[in-house]
Amino acid sequence: MLQTKIHNITLKNPVMTASGTFGYGEEFADFVDLNKLGGIVVKGTTGDRRQGNPYPRMAETPSGMLNAVGLQNVGVETFCKDVYHRIKDLDTNIIVNVSGSSIEEYCKTAAMIDKLDKIPAIELNISCPNVKKGGMGFGTDPAMAAQVVSEVRKIYHKTLIVKLTPNVTSVVEIAKAVEGAGADSVSLINTMLGMAIDVEKQRPYLSTITGGLSGPAVKPVAVRMVWQVAHAVSIPVIGLGGIASAADALEFLMAGAKAIQVGTANFIDPSITMKIIDGLEDYCKRHSINDINDIIGII
Amino acid sequence: MKKHITDFKIVKKKVYNATYFALTLQHPSTLPEIEAGQFVEVEIPGNKHVMLRRPISIHDVDSEKSQLTLLVQVVGKGTKTLSQMEEGETLNLVYPLGRGFSQEGKEVLLVGGGAGIAPMLHLSKCLSAKGTHCTILLGGRSATMIPVQEEFRPYGDVYFATEDGSLGEKGLVTQHSVFGAEYDHIYTCGPTPMMKAVARHAMEKGIECEVSLENMMACGVGACLCCVVDSDEGHKCVCKDGPVFNAKRLTNWIKK
Ligand SMILES: Cc1cc2nc3c(=O)[nH]c(=O)nc-3n(C[C@H](O)[C@H](O)[C@H](O)COP(=O)(O)OP(=O)(O)OC[C@H]3O[C@@H](n4cnc5c(N)ncnc54)[C@H](O)[C@@H]3O)c2cc1C
Ligand SMILES: Cc1cc2nc3c(=O)[nH]c(=O)nc-3n(C[C@H](O)[C@H](O)[C@H](O)COP(=O)(O)O)c2cc1C
Ligand code: FES
Numbered sequence: 179m180l181q182t183k184i185h186n187i188t189l190k191n192p193v194m195t196a197s198g199t200f201g202y203g204e205e206f207a208d209f210v211d212l213n214k215l216g217g218i219v220v221k222g223t224t225g226d227r228r229q230g231n232p233y234p235r236m237a238e239t240p241s242g243m244l245n246a247v248g249l250q251n252v253g254v255e256t257f258c259k260d261v262y263h264r265i266k267d268l269d270t271n272i273i274v275n276v277s278g279s280s281i282e283e284y285c286k287t288a289a290m291i292d293k294l295d296k297i298p299a300i301e302l303n304i305s306c307p308n309v310k311k312g313g314m315g316f317g318t319d320p321a322m323a324a325q326v327v328s329e330v331r332k333i334y335h336k337t338l339i340v341k342l343t344p345n346v347t348s349v350v351e352i353a354k355a356v357e358g359a360g361a362d363s364v365s366l367i368n369t370m371l372g373m374a375i376d377v378e379k380q381r382p383y384l385s386t387i388t389g390g391l392s393g394p395a396v397k398p399v400a401v402r403m404v405w406q407v408a409h410a411v412s413i414p415v416i417g418l419g420g421i422a423s424a425a426d427a428l429e430f431l432m433a434g435a436k437a438i439q440v441g442t443a444n445f446i447d448p449s450i451t452m453k454i455i456d457g458l459e460d461y462c463k464r465h466s467i468n469d470i471n472d473i474i475g476i477i
Numbered sequence: 478m479k480k481h482i483t484d485f486k487i488v489k490k491k492v493y494n495a496t497y498f499a500l501t502l503q504h505p506s507t508l509p510e511i512e513a514g515q516f517v518e519v520e521i522p523g524n525k526h527v528m529l530r531r532p533i534s535i536h537d538v539d540s541e542k543s544q545l546t547l548l549v550q551v552v553g554k555g556t557k558t559l560s561q562m563e564e565g566e567t568l569n570l571v572y573p574l575g576r577g578f579s580q581e582g583k584e585v586l587l588v589g590g591g592a593g594i595a596p597m598l599h600l601s602k603c604l605s606a607k608g609t610h611c612t613i614l615l616g617g618r619s620a621t622m623i624p625v626q627e628e629f630r631p632y633g634d635v636y637f638a639t640e641d642g643s644l645g646e647k648g649l650v651t652q653h654s655v656f657g658a659e660y661d662h663i664y665t666c667g668p669t670p671m672m673k674a675v676a677r678h679a680m681e682k683g684i685e686c687e688v689s690l691e692n693m694m695a696c697g698v699g700a701c702l703c704c705v706v707d708s709d710e711g712h713k714c715v716c717k718d719g720p721v722f723n724a725k726r727l728t729n730w731i732k733k
Contacts, residue, residue: 198701198702199696199700199701200700201699201700205696205699205717206700208479208480209480209571229711229712230702230705230712233692233704233705233707234692234693235703235704236694236695236703236704237693238527238528238529240526241528243528243695245701250705250712393528442695444696444700445529445530445700446528446529446530447482447520448571448696
């Protein structure tokens with residue numbers, strides 16, 4: 179009833195977890211039956227181990243939060259040697275979020291992940307700044323987005339999902355560019371660039387001044403972007419941004435997403451993904467829907 | 478240690494003054510084992526300005542009754558909402574989180590300041606049950622900022638330091654006459670400048686010292702990497718690798 183497909187991977191249900199919000203899954207094993215998830219997108223992984231930004235890295239804002247974690251992770255080598263063996267036998271789709279500061283770094287990571295049998299897909303996080311191009315985001319320029327995707331496409335042979343940033347004038351233009359460059363699917367949205375100031379201390383809350391906004395506050399923007407992109411490309415769209423209930427997930431599905439990811443909501447209720455899956459099942463029963471795909475993209 | 482998500486019932490609310498209160502919470506069945514120094518992530522109900530849970534130390538544990546107590550200082554929106562909750566109401570907790578105190582040492586000093594007094598009660602109970610002799614030094618700006626005093630008496634020798642001299646010796650905890658005595662282990666929780674001063678003293682004297690940090694958190698389970706502290710092994714999560722750290726691991730943090 180809930181089974182869905184992204185390119186050639188089958189998901190038990192459309193509910194996945196969003197990169198950077200669910201660790202490697204292990205952190206949530208006491209709260210969630212990980213094998214019940216449609217998929218787990220693990221932490222952003224880079225060519226080398228990264229320390230990330232200095233503390234403070236988060237601030238709560240109305241119905242959301244800002245973060246400036248800055249891609250702290252163990253690096254692709256440790257991921258392959260160590261983390262992978264701890265999680266590879268889970269009965270769900272484990273997808274690695276691949277991040278980087280240069281095309282070479284993206285390619286190095288993608289090539290190493292390509293060799294891991296139990297990883298059916300990568301999610302290319304193109305919201306990162308390109309250090310070789312003055313820090314301009316890969317994902318904010320259609321030509322640069324297409325270039326990184328086509329280079330990774332040459333060396334990566336499994337399902338290639340490209341994660342889009344909302345910090346652009348036209349997300350449709352970027353989506354079309356990465357589709358043209360060989361992406362098998364797009365996921366959106368990554369966090370929205372934001373900022374908050376502690377007026378008592380007269381300084382920004384984040385060490386980096388600006389950071390990424392996530393949580394329910396971004397949901398209407400995310401639904402709008404998913405709807406626009408789903409109508410503009412023919413590859414499957416994965417929707418995320420502020421999902422905290424089955425009803426939220428259904429909004430994204432109806433707007434055209436074949437699957438959804440849950441991020442910040444995991445912090446508020448670590449068992450939320452199970453509730454969303456149950457809620458989707460319940461919705462289908464109540465509305466006599468035999469196949470969840472029947473409501474995907476009905477708007 | 479398995480983590481849980483559970484609805485507790487508030488069975489007792491104790492208001493110390495305008496800033497401090499304690500909530501005793503009843504587990505619906507059997508409370509799992511809890512280490513001194515571990516914390517809970519409390520859901521703040523009914524405040525649309527508060528979305529994330531708030532980390533609060535476990536102040537006291539009554540395993541026979543399956544109850545635990547939180548000691549809270551009102552500092553902002555979430556703790557204000559908690560202070561307005563009443564007996565009979567429900568609180569949802571994710572717990573027990575983090576790594577607690579090692580409980581090593583035979584002759585130990587516990588230094589608590591402000592809300593950092595909270596984890597010291599359960600710790601002093603656990604230590605004294607093991608036969609460890611505890612010197613308990615509690616500090617604050619004034620007597621009202623040291624809400625819990627008598628509760629500590631059964632578990633060690635209790636001393637106070639207040640900046641205005643309204644309770645115990647006048648001055649900071651690090652200026653107190655018992656502070657410089659011989660100990661083989663120091664445990665501390667409180668404002669960052671206090672913990673750094675305590676840790677520096679301990680390192681100079683070659684005494685083992687454990688500090689309990691209170692970094693801002695989002696997930697509380699080691700997934701988001703928001704709560705990090707700069708350790709000698711790089712960034713460590715306060716929620717998962719801590720909140721208790723041996724000060725030797727935190728030389729970068731102590732320097733800053
Ligand atoms: C492991 C751990 C254990 C803790 N134990 C206790 C405890 O036993 N009792 C207790 O009263 N408090 C404890 N705290 C601190 C408590 O979590 C914060 O005071 C609380 O989250 C503030 O929430 P608020 O909504 O009231 O404040 P907000 O409205 O969110 O913020 C108000 C002000 O408090 C500051 N603030 C918010 N969170 C923190 C924090 N974690 N540390 C320092 N300043 C903060 C903000 O910068 C702001 O200036 C603990 C924190 C941690 C990480
Ligand atoms: C703490 C934190 C860390 C994140 N890390 C990553 C990351 O490493 N890679 C990535 O592509 N997205 C990352 N994201 C973005 C989320 O995956 C997601 O796109 C965004 O938070 C919107 O979804 P949400 O509102 O459900 O959280 C992170 C978000 C948060 C809150
Ligand atoms: S609060 Fe999320 S890792 Fe510590």
